Amino acid sequence: MSATDTSRRRFLTGAAAAAAGLAVAPGVFLMPLAQARRAGEPASSDVRWGLLVDTTRCSDGCDACVRACKEENGWEGVGRPRTDAQWIRKVKVRDPRTGHTQSLPLMCQHCKHPPCVDVCPTAASMKRADGIVLVDKHVCIGCRYCMMACPYKARSFIHEDVHDQRAHAPRGKGTVESCTLCVHRVDAGRVPACVEACAAEGGGALVFGDLKDPSSEISRRLAAHGAEEIRADLGLDTGVRYYGI
Amino acid sequence: MKPHVHFREIEGRSPGYYALLGFLGLLVLAGLVSALYMEIEGHWVTGMSNQVVWGTPHVFAVFLIVAASGALNVASIASVFGRLHYKPLAPLSGLLAIALLVGGLSVLVLDLGRPDRLIVAMTHYNFKSIFAWNIFLYTGFMAIVAAYLWTMMDRMGRPYGKPVGLLAFVWRLVLTTGTGSIFGWLVARQAYDAAIMAPMFIVFSFAYGLAIFLLVLLAAYRWTGRPLGDGLLRRLKNLLGIFAAASLYFVAIFHLTNLYAAEHAGVERFILLDGGVYTALFWGGQVLVGYLLPMAIVFSGLGRSRGWIATAAALVVIGGLAQMYVTIIGGQAYPLILFPGKEVSSSFFDGVVADYAPSLPEVLLGVGGIAIALLGVAVAVRVLRFLPEDLRDELVEAQAAAGGEGGSGTAGGERPGGAAPEAAAAPGSAG
Ligand code: SF4
Ligand code: SF4
Numbered sequence: 011m012s013a014t015d016t017s018r019r020r021f022l023t024g025a026a027a028a029a030a031g032l033a034v035a036p037g038v039f040l041m042p043l044a045q046a047r048r049a050g051e052p053a054s055s056d057v058r059w060g061l062l063v064d065t066t067r068c069s070d071g072c073d074a075c076v077r078a079c080k081e082e083n084g085w086e087g088v089g090r091p092r093t094d095a096q097w098i099r100k101v102k103v104r105d106p107r108t109g110h111t112q113s114l115p116l117m118c119q120h121c122k123h124p125p126c127v128d129v130c131p132t133a134a135s136m137k138r139a140d141g142i143v144l145v146d147k148h149v150c151i152g153c154r155y156c157m158m159a160c161p162y163k164a165r166s167f168i169h170e171d172v173h174d175q176r177a178h179a180p181r182g183k184g185t186v187e188s189c190t191l192c193v194h195r196v197d198a199g200r201v202p203a204c205v206e207a208c209a210a211e212g213g214g215a216l217v218f219g220d221l222k223d224p225s226s227e228i229s230r231r232l233a234a235h236g237a238e239e240i241r242a243d244l245g246l247d248t249g250v251r252y253y254g255i
Numbered sequence: 256m257k258p259h260v261h262f263r264e265i266e267g268r269s270p271g272y273y274a275l276l277g278f279l280g281l282l283v284l285a286g287l288v289s290a291l292y293m294e295i296e297g298h299w300v301t302g303m304s305n306q307v308v309w310g311t312p313h314v315f316a317v318f319l320i321v322a323a324s325g326a327l328n329v330a331s332i333a334s335v336f337g338r339l340h341y342k343p344l345a346p347l348s349g350l351l352a353i354a355l356l357v358g359g360l361s362v363l364v365l366d367l368g369r370p371d372r373l374i375v376a377m378t379h380y381n382f383k384s385i386f387a388w389n390i391f392l393y394t395g396f397m398a399i400v401a402a403y404l405w406t407m408m409d410r411m412g413r414p415y416g417k418p419v420g421l422l423a424f425v426w427r428l429v430l431t432t433g434t435g436s437i438f439g440w441l442v443a444r445q446a447y448d449a450a451i452m453a454p455m456f457i458v459f460s461f462a463y464g465l466a467i468f469l470l471v472l473l474a475a476y477r478w479t480g481r482p483l484g485d486g487l488l489r490r491l492k493n494l495l496g497i498f499a500a501a502s503l504y505f506v507a508i509f510h511l512t513n514l515y516a517a518e519h520a521g522v523e524r525f526i527l528l529d530g531g532v533y534t535a536l537f538w539g540g541q542v543l544v545g546y547l548l549p550m551a552i553v554f555s556g557l558g559r560s561r562g563w564i565a566t567a568a569a570l571v572v573i574g575g576l577a578q579m580y581v582t583i584i585g586g587q588a589y590p591l592i593l594f595p596g597k598e599v600s601s602s603f604f605d606g607v608v609a610d611y612a613p614s615l616p617e618v619l620l621g622v623g624g625i626a627i628a629l630l631g632v633a634v635a636v637r638v639l640r641f642l643p644e645d646l647r648d649e650l651v652e653a654q655a656a657a658g659g660e661g662g663s664g665t666a667g668g669e670r671p672g673g674a675a676p677e678a679a680a681a682p683g684s685a686g
Contacts, residue, residue: 091602092304092610101601103594116593116601129440131386132379151376152368154308155386161443163591163603166305167368170297183297184368240593244442255594 055139058122058249059191060221061205062228062237063114065254067213070113073100075216078207079117082192083179088170095166097189098204103255112255115204115216118143118164118189119240120249126156126165135186141221141249142191150185157186161241164188191249221249260343260654262408263644265479267637272478279630286623289616290365298368301617306609307587312366314579315621318463319359319628320393320434321456322575324427325464327352327400329491330407331427334420339655340490344472346641349404350632351468352427353397358628360393362620385436392430399423408640431457438582445522446586449513455505459578462498466549466571469495471632473565475642484648485559492564496553499571503546518595525589525608526581533585536577545574584611 079098080086087094098117104110120143127135127143134149135156145156145165157165165188172181178194181187192202200206205216219228231237237251265272293301303310329348333341364370380387403423406412412419435456438447469491476483510527513519524530526537549567557563588609593599599606636642 090299092306092604093299095305096603099601099603099605101593101599101603101605104598104600105596106598116605125441125443127381128383129386130381131384131390132375133381133384134379149372149375149379150369151372153386154368155384155437157305157308158441158587159443161591162593163305163605167298167308169299169304184294186368241443 053138053140053142053197056222058141058221059120059196060141060219060228060249060251061120061191061202062217062219062231063250063252064213064215064217064231065112065114065252067215068112068114069213070100070102070111072113072212074207074210074212075115075204076100078203079189082176082195082203083190084172084174084176085166085179085181085187086174090169093167093169095168095187097166097187114252114255116162116164116240117204117250118160118191119162119246120189120191122247122249124246125159125161129155129159131155138193142193142196143188144190144193145186145188147180147182147185147187152184152186154186160188161244161246260643260650261645262343262346262640262642264638264640265475265636265642272633272637275478275633276630279626279633282619282626283623283630285619286362286365286621286626289619289623290370293366293616293620294370300614302612302614303617304609304611306604307584307611309583309587310366310611311580311584311613311617312362312620312624313583314576315624316359316362316366317434317437317583318575318579319355319362319624321431321460322463322467323352323355323359324396324431324434324457325460325462326355326468327423327427328461328464329468330403331420331424334416335424339658340487340651343643343646343651343654344468344487346404346407347472347475347636348468349400349407349423350635350641351471351628352400352464353404354628354631354635355464355467356393356397357631358624358626361627362624365620385433385440389430389433389437392426392433396423396426396430399426427460428457431460438586443591444586445519445592446526446582446589448519449509451505451509451512455502455509458498458501458505459575462495462502462571463575465491465495465498466568466575469568470565470572471629473561473568475636476646477561479642481642481644481646483646484651486648487646487651488561488564489558492553492558492567495568495571496550496558499546499549499553503542503550506541506546518592521592522586522589526585530585530589530608533581533588536585537581540577541574541581543574544570545577549574587611 076098083097085095085097098115101114101116103112103114120141122141124135124137124143127137131153132149132151134146134151135143136146137143152167154167157167165186167186168181168183171183175181179190192200192204195202201218205218208214208216217228217231219226221229221232223229224233231253232251235253237253238255239246239248239251240255301310327348329341330345332338333345364373367373376390382388399419400423402412403419406416406419432453435453439450439452441447472483472491475481510523513523526533528534530537549570552558552563552567552570558567588611590604590606590608593605
């Protein structure tokens with residue numbers, strides 16, 4: 011972190027970060043608090059939020075990110091796997107030729123050219139100026155066209171009444187939902203719950219930050235080591251990138 | 256007096272007619288109750304899931320919408336392509352087009368997660384979405400076909416018949432293209448990623464729409480005891496055979512071109528070879544029942560019998576539903592390709608073929624959509640003059656020879672005699 015950087019930014023505070031801070035490489039928790047959004051202030055196109063997944067640090071048995079997301083956003087299922095929502099899931103990838111296996115988390119990739127937004131008839135699916143793709147629960151009519159269009163199966167339809175909702179993550183039967191990149195945290199200058207949990211309990215495989223800021227941790231890591239998009243052939247320019255796939 | 260094809264409402268006072276209304280009404284009710292049940296409980300009570308998000312209701316809805324545009328063909332053949340023999344059938348053709356579209360859209364809307372937010376769909380538009388465009392295409396179609404019917408059925412409208420008929424024809428092509436594009440747009444789904452999808456849907460629509468038209472025509476004339484010429488039927492059933500053959504041709508091209516594209520090899524294998532129920536429905540339902548059997552019937556001696564013509568038309572409908580099932584549900588059951596060439600697995604059914612079985616409420620909702628369409632037709636032919644009271648070949652021929660004039664004249668005032676001769680000609684037969 012350069013001096014100019016620290017002047018522009020402050021370290022993330024709070025118990026979780028303090029607890030987690032010991033476990034991970036420096037930089038992971040640096041959060042651009044200056045970019046925290048005040049209520050009513052529109053998201054800025056000066057930033058593009060992104061997530062880097064270092065699959066070399068992600069292990070098959072670990073699901074810290076998934077548990078944290080469930081807890082944070084309140085989408086614990088009712089024991090019906092076919093219809094229960096999954097905002098984030100662990101996917102095992104195996105190369106049949108070599109037998110090499112990998113494990114990685116998969117969630118909404120916050121595409122720059124999101125097919126879900128293109129097809130949504132009511133514009134309930136939308137992309138904020140800062141690149142976060144969301145569903146407006148008040149406008150979604152539950153047509154599920156976005157689910158047909160998403161190449162990553164990132165979205166879930168709410169198939170029954172939901173209980174124990176979190177105030178910051180409203181859910182409603184008959185509408186579609188997906189990873190919000192913890193927009194409520196990001197707007198408050200914090201990192202997504204999965205990133206925090208991965209650092210604290212997992213392998214520290216997740217880096218969150220501003221893709222437009224060349225000095226951000228994520229940009230520097232991308233510049234140094236590169237990373238891939240899943241289904242890059244589709245040309246969606248995803249905000250979530252994977253290193254080591 | 257020169258021979259005329261005359262239009263008259265059906266009488267609609269027989270117990271049979273009321274039984275038909277009652278039966279269709281019950282089916283509509285069952286569909287509505289099913290939709291309510293699905294909305295109150297949530298979609299988990301259906302066969303649908305996060306893997307197969309569009310289920311049986313979409314199979315019926317898309318089938319009806321595609322058939323709607325096809326049902327208009329008979330009218331278009333008469334007015335746009337000048338085949339005057341078909342002119343007396345044009346009003347029924349337009350009526351059926353509107354009714355089928357209303358039936359299909361009802362199913363589509365009732366299957367939404369939030370059907371109560373229909374008003375949102377009407378007020379919030381994303382103009383990049385082909386779905387949003389379709390809302391305009393569908394409402395526009397209804398308005399244009401209604402205007403088209405007016406040009407056929409009202410004296411005042413008659414001068415506009417040609418241009419409005421042409422507009423309706425162009426619009427129906429765009430509409431089916433729009434419906435086909437719903438799938439063509441889904442680049443991530445291996446099964447749909449093909450430009451041929453839209454034209455293929457247009458050819459399907461010809462077959463499905465004509466099949467339903469034939470069934471309704473045969474039923475209406477049989478139940479009302481009105482004469483219906485064999486020559487007219489022969490033309491229609493031959494057309495049905497040609498449309499079935501054209502559909503088969505497009506399906507063959509579709510799969511052959513897909514087989515050449517390496518990235519589609521997996522899904523092609525799934526549909527054509529080892530997809531279980533989807534493979535069976537493709538070969539047995541879509542190809543055999545939907546194309547080959549009807550072609551064999553209409554192009555053989557069997558095609559002289561009305562019973563067999565009706566059978567062929569019914570087979571085309573069944574094959575059409577099978578086609579939609581394979582396209583819509585088979586296309587979703589086949590897993591998304593996340594990492595080409597690699598195997599994936601997860602708690603979210605990545606990499607595995609999704610299981611789906613239609614649930615009763617879904618089927619009832621879909622059948623309810625068909626019932627809505629047919630109920631609309633049954634009531635409309637009772638209150639308005641959609642059906643010629645006599646379609647004997649001599650009349651149709653004579654009228655076609657006379658340039659088709661008069662055939663579209665349904666206004667009561669057209670003939671000085673008023674309704675009296677019509678009443679005399681009605682041997683107490685109407686439905
Ligand atoms: S990953 Fe799917 S849901 Fe997320 S932005 Fe891309 S298309 Fe939309
Ligand atoms: S389900 Fe909701 S968010 Fe998705 S396309 Fe339909 S209206 Fe848009």
